[in-house]
Amino acid sequence: MILITGGAGYIGSHSAIDFIQEGHEVVVLDNLSTGHIEIIDRIKAFAKQKKGKFVDFVNANIKDVNALSALFKMYKIDTVVHFAANSLVNESVSNPRKYYENNILGSISLLNSMIDNDVKKIVFSSTCATYGEPEYMPIDEKHPQRPVNPYGNTKLAIEFAIKDYAAAYGLKYAIFRYFNVIGADEDAVSGEWHDIETHLVPNILKADKNKVFKLFGDDYDTKDGTCVRDYIDVADLARAHTMAYKYLLENESTIINLGTGEGQSVKEIFAAVEKYLETNVPLKICQRRAGDPAKLIAKTTKAADVLGWSSRVPLELSIKNAAEWEKVLKTVKNSPVVSKTHKGVGE
Numbered sequence: 001m002i003l004i005t006g007g008a009g010y011i012g013s014h015s016a017i018d019f020i021q022e023g024h025e026v027v028v029l030d031n032l033s034t035g036h037i038e039i040i041d042r043i044k045a046f047a048k049q050k051k052g053k054f055v056d057f058v059n060a061n062i063k064d065v066n067a068l069s070a071l072f073k074m075y076k077i078d079t080v081v082h083f084a085a086n087s088l089v090n091e092s093v094s095n096p097r098k099y100y101e102n103n104i105l106g107s108i109s110l111l112n113s114m115i116d117n118d119v120k121k122i123v124f125s126s127t128c129a130t131y132g133e134p135e136y137m138p139i140d141e142k143h144p145q146r147p148v149n150p151y152g153n154t155k156l157a158i159e160f161a162i163k164d165y166a167a168a169y170g171l172k173y174a175i176f177r178y179f180n181v182i183g184a185d186e187d188a189v190s191g192e193w194h195d196i197e198t199h200l201v202p203n204i205l206k207a208d209k210n211k212v213f214k215l216f217g218d219d220y221d222t223k224d225g226t227c228v229r230d231y232i233d234v235a236d237l238a239r240a241h242t243m244a245y246k247y248l249l250e251n252e253s254t255i256i257n258l259g260t261g262e263g264q265s266v267k268e269i270f271a272a273v274e275k276y277l278e279t280n281v282p283l284k285i286c287q288r289r290a291g292d293p294a295k296l297i298a299k300t301t302k303a304a305d306v307l308g309w310s311s312r313v314p315l316e317l318s319i320k321n322a323a324e325w326e327k328v329l330k331t332v333k334n335s336p337v338v339s340k341t342h343k344g345v346g347e
């Protein structure tokens with residue numbers, strides 16, 4: 001049985017969908033701080049439709065050792081797939097305390113509880129933000145890790161903790177460093193739903209004459225002056241976690257970049273969204289933001305060599321799925337909640 005922390009959020013919910021689709025039993029733990037109970041409802045409905053196994057949703061904080069301990073005693077968890085975190089770079093600069101408390105203390109509490117309850121496998125969501133300002137491109141897993149913001153620092157600290165716990169307590173891990181995640185599953189069960197949205201595609205999709213899309217910097221040393229990023233589809237990303245679960249059953253720990261190995265500029269993404277929508281999106285060119293590197297592209301050969309994983313979903317399809325999800329989201333926000341949230345296990 002798999003425990004997904006942060007499964008009511010964007011990426012965790014897609015991972016739950018993929019595990020369920022692949023026939024695994026899934027328990028989700030989430031404190032709904034940035035996730036949504038409506039997404040849990042939708043995953044449950046999806047599991048029912050596919051005759052999949054959504055076992056339980058526990059509304060708890062990963063810092064709550066009693067809740068974790070009860071969960072590990074109630075369910076025979078084989079692997080924890082750990083998404084729960086705060087991940088807004090700007091907020092981490094203005095409020096580092098929140099990030100150190102939630103991401104680091106939370107993850108340590110989870111790791112301790114895993115060890116205490118003999119749960120010995122973890123798949124962890126890390127980020128390309130742990131690399132900091134790139135020294136070469138594409139960025140491979142051996143690239144120096146010098147984060148330039150507190151969010152990246154917290155993720156790097158958790159990587160260290162996982163490695164140390166692995167060496168001392170026999171934990172096995174797959175650490176994934178994601179590049180820029182986009183899209184939604186093709187059934188629009190879930191998608192991006194962040195109350196503070198900082199991601200490119202949903203912000204272009206949400207733009208209108210009252211809320212003009214702001215493009216930060218068009219004077220970078222790139223093909224068209226705008227920042228270049230490696231956009232990886234969320235369904236592809238989710239599939240890598242399911243593959244890592246299987247991989248860890250028989251293999252040793254690993255650290256892997258998840259991206260496409262291709263770079264798209266902000267202007268290219270903007271044009272692709274406009275093309276899909278068949279409309280002009282209102283745009284304002286603004287000053288560069290501090291701390292945005294010109295280019296971030298993953299070297300992805302390790303994912304292929306170790307896991308046999310590579311991205312499949314073309315950019316146009318990711319954009320289409322994201323746009324379809326935006327429409328669904330409007331109805332989801334107005335629909336009644338079905339799931340009862342409970343703080344403990346078996347209540």
Ligand SMILES: NC(=O)c1ccc[n+]([C@@H]2O[C@H](COP(=O)([O-])OP(=O)(O)OC[C@H]3O[C@@H](n4cnc5c(N)ncnc54)[C@H](O)[C@@H]3O)[C@@H](O)[C@H]2O)c1
Pocket residue numbers: 005006007008009010011012029030031032033034035036060061062063082083084085086087102106125126127128178179180181194
């Ligand atoms: N979205 C990206 O592009 C991206 C890129 C790199 C890494 N990541 C990492 O992937 C993970 C998921 O990101 P996301 O975009 O889905 O974020 P999200 O905010 O949509 O999901 C995070 C989920 O974790 C839950 N959560 C947070 N703190 C918790 C706690 N203490 N206890 C229990 N639940 C808690 C939230 O309620 C939410 O449902 C994060 O760890 C993030 O750092 C995301």
